[in-house]
Amino acid sequence: xxxxxxxxxxxxxxxxxxxxxxxxxxxxxxxxxxxxxxxxxxxxxxxxxxxxxxxxxxxxxxxxxxxxxxxxxxxxxxxxxxxxxxxxxxxxxxxxxxxxxxxxxxxxxxxxxxxx
Numbered sequence: 001x002x003x004x005x006x007x008x009x010x011x012x013x014x015x016x017x018x019x020x021x022x023x024x025x026x027x028x029x030x031x032x033x034x035x036x037x038x039x040x041x042x043x044x045x046x047x048x049x050x051x052x053x054x055x056x057x058x059x060x061x062x063x064x065x066x067x068x069x070x071x072x073x074x075x076x077x078x079x080x081x082x083x084x085x086x087x088x089x090x091x092x093x094x095x096x097x098x099x100x101x102x103x104x105x106x107x108x109x110x111x112x113x114x115x116x
Contacts, residue, residue, distance in 0.1 A: 001021055002021070002052035003019060003020070003052070003053050003054075003056045003058075003059035003060075004019065004020055004022070004050045004051060004059060005017065005018070005019055005051055005053070005059045005062040005063045005066065006018055006019070006020060006023035006026065006047060006049060006050040006051075007047075007048050007049040007050075007066065007074060007077075007078060008027060008030060008039060008045040008046065008047055009045065009048045010038075010039055010042035010045050011042050011043055011044055011045070014042060015048075015071070015074050016030075016038055016039050016042075016045065017063050017066045017067050017074075018063060019059045019060055023047055023050040027045060027046075027047045030043070030045045031043055031044050048078050049077060049078045051108070070088065072084075072088055073085060073088045073089070076088060077108055082108060085108065
């Protein structure tokens, strides 16, 4: 059974990123107060993105990376705009004077030609 990284859009228009084996059930848990924390004061939440991984470590790595992203990058991922996501990644890398960051490992599925 795969592990998923997922993004929820909260009622205040912020985003929450997490990892679960079943993002639909996890969204239910958030909406009904079973999950305490960030989303509990921002209900209801809507599942706007999920991607499966075979290894939990890979899902957690993607989650940690996405949590560091700007809102614009998250929205590019959610909308499937891989060109904008690449542009925003290059822009940020250049603005920090680096030729590349070893922390930028996560590659969304549609950059590989996937349908997700």
